[in-house]
Amino acid sequence: MRMTAGTHPDYRWPDYRSTLTRGPSQPLVTIAPGPDDLAPLVVPATMLAPHDADLTRQSTGAPLGERIVVSGRVIDEDGKPVPDSLIELWQCNAAGRYRHPVDNHDAPLDPHFAGFGKTLTDADGNYRFITIKPGAYPWGNHRNAWRPAHLHFSLFGNVQAQRLVTQMYFPGDPLLAFDPIYHSVPAAARERLIAAFELGRTLEGVALGYRFDIVLRGRDATPPER
Amino acid sequence: MAGLTPSQTIGPFFAAGLRWAITATARAARGDEITIEGRVLDADGKPLADALVEVWQPATSGDALGGLQRIATDAGGGFRFHVARDAVQVNVVVLARGLLKAACTRVHLAADRVPAAVPPARVHTLVALPTANAGRFAWDIRLGGEHETVFFAL
Numbered sequence: 001m002r003m004t005a006g007t008h009p010d011y012r013w014p015d016y017r018s019t020l021t022r023g024p025s026q027p028l029v030t031i032a033p034g035p036d037d038l039a040p041l042v043v044p045a046t047m048l049a050p051h052d053a054d055l056t057r058q059s060t061g062a063p064l065g066e067r068i069v070v071s072g073r074v075i076d077e078d079g080k081p082v083p084d085s086l087i088e089l090w091q092c093n094a095a096g097r098y099r100h101p102v103d104n105h106d107a108p109l110d111p112h113f114a115g116f117g118k119t120l121t122d123a124d125g126n127y128r129f130i131t132i133k134p135g136a137y138p139w140g141n142h143r144n145a146w147r148p149a150h151l152h153f154s155l156f157g158n159v160q161a162q163r164l165v166t167q168m169y170f171p172g173d174p175l176l177a178f179d180p181i182y183h184s185v186p187a188a189a190r191e192r193l194i195a196a197f198e199l200g201r202t203l204e205g206v207a208l209g210y211r212f213d214i215v216l217r218g219r220d221a222t223p224p225e226r
Numbered sequence: 227m228a229g230l231t232p233s234q235t236i237g238p239f240f241a242a243g244l245r246w247a248i249t250a251t252a253r254a255a256r257g258d259e260i261t262i263e264g265r266v267l268d269a270d271g272k273p274l275a276d277a278l279v280e281v282w283q284p285a286t287s288g289d290a291l292g293g294l295q296r297i298a299t300d301a302g303g304g305f306r307f308h309v310a311r312d313a314v315q316v317n318v319v320v321l322a323r324g325l326l327k328a329a330c331t332r333v334h335l336a337a338d339r340v341p342a343a344v345p346p347a348r349v350h351t352l353v354a355l356p357t358a359n360a361g362r363f364a365w366d367i368r369l370g371g372e373h374e375t376v377f378f379a380l
């Protein structure tokens with residue numbers, strides 16, 4: 001994952017407490033990318049199952065919650081599409097609970113919602129997931145700390161240097177104002193993490209539509225000035 | 227130029243969603259490989275039981291997903307992966323709750339392979355050391371503290 005000044009959070013962000021013991025504090029060492037960093041990454045389509053991109057159809061019944069479509073385009077910073085690249089998505093259910101052994105939030109699990117999926121971008125970098133809107137959940141970082149509703153995204157890009165792990169938020173969420181993880185991003189870049197509601201992407205009678213476009217490092221990017 | 231999408235933490239709850247590739251890329255050491263074992267540790271020396279380690283080598287025909295090995299650390303912060311004995315470059319990416327962006331490093335089997343840009347006093351943090359067991363090397367990833375591992379801005 002490449003670092004560019006002004007876009008990514010610093011490792012240490014005191015309002016997010018665990019960064020103080022887990023975030024490196026020594027300066028990063030700048031080196032030029034090696035051939036492996038720029039080697040093409042090909043993901044076999046055989047790794048995808050039919051309903052991997054539709055989290056509402058992975059069980060014998062429908063999950064509870066508001067159905068949504070989340071779609072967009074993955075491009076690089078030169079505006080070129082990032083085709084045939086792997087995107088992984090994971091999230092909590094509509095009640096704010098993850099299907100995960102260490103999630104002890106007192107909210108119900110949904111037997112029909114696993115909360116994860118994956119897909120490949122098409123030749124133009126487009127992707128689309130169908131899922132349900134995740135709930136907010138408390139996380140104990142500070143008094144009355146609640147995460148705004150979010151989807152976790154993991155992107156591989158076309159080369160290792162483009163790898164990105166991030167989170168997508170929803171427009172108008174009042175919890176964004178109080179979330180140190182969201183606020184760890186420099187102000188000028190923060191709103192890139194908020195999806196746009198679009199009637200044009202909405203499936204009439206089925207699911208509300210959100211657009212979330214994602215911009216990865218250019219394939220030939222040089223190390224940032226430090 | 228379009229504005230880059232910022233990084234956010236992987237959080238503590240990735241295990242179910244990302245397990246498929248942990249499973250798909252898990253394998254035994256090949257004939258020309260050695261095994262590297264260690265722990266991910268925080269600035270206080272406490273192990274991270276909820277870190278994801280991604281190891282990248284040049285892809286070979288037997289790989290499930292390029293040259294990737296994806297490992298979730300165990301309850302003691304432990305990980306294990308395999309690298310070619312003569313590897314030139316092994317990239318290691320650490321993702322975890324409390325890491326707002328990936329921590330990118332490299333592991334080497336000899337100090338003279340470490341990039342020249344690394345300060346001499348910190349070279350040892352990138353070198354896996356042989357153990358009493360043949361074919362097994364030891365290397366810890368320290369996110370802070372006196373022997374903090376060198377992380378790279380690529």
Ligand SMILES: [Fe+2]
Pocket residue numbers: 092147150152237239
């Ligand atoms: Fe989350």
